[in-house]
Amino acid sequence: MIISKTRKWGxxxxxxxxxxxVKELKLREDQDVFIDVKxxxxxxxxxxxxxKLSKPTEQILKEIRGKExxxx
Numbered sequence: 001m002i003i004s005k006t007r008k009w010g011x012x013x014x015x016x017x018x019x020x021x022v023k024e025l026k027l028r029e030d031q032d033v034f035i036d037v038k039x040x041x042x043x044x045x046x047x048x049x050x051x052k053l054s055k056p057t058e059q060i061l062k063e064i065r066g067k068e069x070x071x072x
């Protein structure tokens with residue numbers, strides 16, 4: 001799998017296949033290739049909701065606030 005940026009090409013968009021991949025796959029000009037197109041996800045979106053806590057967040061925050069020093 002490679003990650004590439006889209007680029008304006010006339011009224012369309014194109015992608016660049018890196019030279020190393022072209023060599024590895026022995027690609028030629030005008031050769032048909034299969035491309036699986038997916039937009040790159042936001043890493044924060046992937047993490048959202050993935051952490052499972054033993055206590056509700058509100059309870060954890062109350063406990064933290066109760067233990068804070070008056071000097072901080």
